[in-house]
Amino acid sequence: MKKVKLIVSYDGTRFGGWQRQKEGKPTVQGEIEKALQKILKNDEIRICGSGRTDSGVHAYAQVAHCWAPDHVDTVPLVRGLNGLMPKDISVRSAMIVDNDFHAIASSEMKTYQYKIYNSPIPFALNAKYMLWVRKPLCLDLLNKMSKNFVGTHDFKSFMTAGSPVPSTTRTIFRAEWVKGSDSELSFFVSGNGFLKQMVRNLVGTLLHLHNKGLGESELLEILAAKDRRKAHVSAPAHGLYLMEVKYPEDISKSLKTLN
Amino acid sequence: MKKVKLIVSYDGTRFGGWQRQKEGKPTVQGEIEKALQKILKNDEIRICGSGRTDSGVHAYAQVAHCWAPDHVDTVPLVRGLNGLMPKDISVRSAMIVDNDFHAIASSEMKTYQYKIYNSPIPFALNAKYMLWVRKPLCLDLLNKMSKNFVGTHDFKSFMTAGSPVPSTTRTIFRAEWVKGSDSELSFFVSGNGFLKQMVRNLVGTLLHLHNKGLGESELLEILAAKDRRKAHVSAPAHGLYLMEVKYPEDISKSLKTLN
Numbered sequence: 001m002k003k004v005k006l007i008v009s010y011d012g013t014r015f016g017g018w019q020r021q022k023e024g025k026p027t028v029q030g031e032i033e034k035a036l037q038k039i040l041k042n043d044e045i046r047i048c049g050s051g052r053t054d055s056g057v058h059a060y061a062q063v064a065h066c067w068a069p070d071h072v073d074t075v076p077l078v079r080g081l082n083g084l085m086p087k088d089i090s091v092r093s094a095m096i097v098d099n100d101f102h103a104i105a106s107s108e109m110k111t112y113q114y115k116i117y118n119s120p121i122p123f124a125l126n127a128k129y130m131l132w133v134r135k136p137l138c139l140d141l142l143n144k145m146s147k148n149f150v151g152t153h154d155f156k157s158f159m160t161a162g163s164p165v166p167s168t169t170r171t172i173f174r175a176e177w178v179k180g181s182d183s184e185l186s187f188f189v190s191g192n193g194f195l196k197q198m199v200r201n202l203v204g205t206l207l208h209l210h211n212k213g214l215g216e217s218e219l220l221e222i223l224a225a226k227d228r229r230k231a232h233v234s235a236p237a238h239g240l241y242l243m244e245v246k247y248p249e250d251i252s253k254s255l256k257t258l259n
Numbered sequence: 260m261k262k263v264k265l266i267v268s269y270d271g272t273r274f275g276g277w278q279r280q281k282e283g284k285p286t287v288q289g290e291i292e293k294a295l296q297k298i299l300k301n302d303e304i305r306i307c308g309s310g311r312t313d314s315g316v317h318a319y320a321q322v323a324h325c326w327a328p329d330h331v332d333t334v335p336l337v338r339g340l341n342g343l344m345p346k347d348i349s350v351r352s353a354m355i356v357d358n359d360f361h362a363i364a365s366s367e368m369k370t371y372q373y374k375i376y377n378s379p380i381p382f383a384l385n386a387k388y389m390l391w392v393r394k395p396l397c398l399d400l401l402n403k404m405s406k407n408f409v410g411t412h413d414f415k416s417f418m419t420a421g422s423p424v425p426s427t428t429r430t431i432f433r434a435e436w437v438k439g440s441d442s443e444l445s446f447f448v449s450g451n452g453f454l455k456q457m458v459r460n461l462v463g464t465l466l467h468l469h470n471k472g473l474g475e476s477e478l479l480e481i482l483a484a485k486d487r488r489k490a491h492v493s494a495p496a497h498g499l500y501l502m503e504v505k506y507p508e509d510i511s512k513s514l515k516t517l518n
Contacts (some may be wrong), residue, residue: 007386009382009383010382010383010384011384011386011387058384060384079379082380082381087381087383087386087387088383088386088387089383090381090382090383090420091380092380092382093380120518121337121341121349121350121351122341122346122349123268123349123351124268124269124346124347124348124349125269125270125317125319125388126270127270127346127347127349128270128346128347129384154457210488239348259379
């Protein structure tokens with residue numbers, strides 16, 4: 001068997017998230033596995049993604065791995081998968097990597113982007129891809145609050161309840177709002193890992209505090225409380241993008257590309 | 260009654276085009292009329308668009324007009340319509356204009372953009388908004404062919420059959436391919452009017468000739484033939500955007516904005 005690494009983009013609009021489900025909406029994992037199983041003629045193939053993006057979340061570059069039969073190294077997997085999968089999922093690259101590579105365990109840093117369209121009037125052509133915020137947002141205020149996320153903190157206040165996790169402490173390397181073209185604002189956040197719905201909870205709380213005329217001191221209280229009830233409602237899924245997952249070079253480098 | 264001008268954006272993906280239909284997919288005209296009738300409490304209101312975009316075609320700035328009861332000048336129509344309509348249609352502006360304004364008859368120039376993603380690998384996040392072309396396209400060759408569209412010509416070869424039109428002659432002011440960011444190419448075309456599916460037929464024929472290693476002389480033959488059978492298959496709808504409709508300043512200027 002060989003270890004295969006895939007880098008995948010998807011438009012999350014139509015999907016019930018990353019994780020395969022028995023019922024309900026199609027999922028990204030489910031669609032990729034179906035296509036992989038067909039190409040490699042093996043019903044047992046399962047992929048493991050770097051994280052389970054929620055229903056409606058998009059990805060520029062989600063990373064997944066799988067074990068594949070040895071003959072995979074003769075298969076043009078990128079072309080094959082893109083030919084079989086629906087157009088709202090695309091494999092950007094596929095490669096054989098070191099046997100020890102693991103999409104979750106090897107990951108060093110993940111980057112998310114949350115996109116906001118800040119304009120008095122909504123715009124149909126980005127409505128499924130950015131959160132529309134009518135009232136003018138102050139980038140300075142958002143950045144003053146967000147810089148408090150950088151560093152190692154217990155982010156329990158920003159975790160949506162779910163399966164228990166060994167620790168709610170995470171290290172954030174960057175948390176910054178950037179002005180894009182036109183009326184676009186983006187929140188970029190990079191960290192060694194994220195709790196369930198953490199980015200959406202961070203953004204939702206920042207927007208709530210901004211909206212109420214509150215700021216840094218209230219944010220610090222929420223962070224210190226380690227209590228989800230102190231934070232505010234999640235920002236919607238459709239503004240969120242998984243942008244990059246970083247791995248150590250030695251374990252993740254391509255031993256053979258499968259284009 | 261007062262004459263109202265609307266500027267409208269839409270993501271055409273889900274719609275059966277602009278024109279209201281009795282059955283089938285929802286249409287942009289149908290959705291706007293439903294919302295207008297509700298806001299103005301008048302079931303008779305009908306809108307007239309500058310042109311009937313096909314199923315799947317998008318618009319940055321489609322223009323439409325309607326007659327509305329006099330009290331419309333007290334109604335915040337932009338906010339009201341955007342609150343009622345699905346998110347994939349948005350009204351960008353609404354205003355009272357001169358009684359003589361007519362979205363079709365007054366129009367001087369329309370501009371369309373056709374977007375292509377020219378990359379060996381498709382990209383899920385633009386798959387519904389650009390035509391993916393795998394093989395490298397030569398901008399120079401496309402522009403050499405396209406410049407022949409500029410001027411006044413009989414474009415019969417590029418008209419899809421439909422209801423008869425008095426003339427198949429149109430004047431094209433600009434027909435140009437431009438490189439965008441990343442792997443994006445766009446065809447911009449402006450003219451005093453367009454025949455049925457004309458832009459999609461122009462683009463489809465250009466891509467076919469490019470693909471076959473043919474060029475300007477073959478294009479000129481097709482144009483001269485005035486025969487749809489000489490041209491090639493239409494480019495798909497999802498790459499096409501109605502960008503702008505221009506009107507004479509005096510007749511189209513806002514007498515009162517209805518935000």
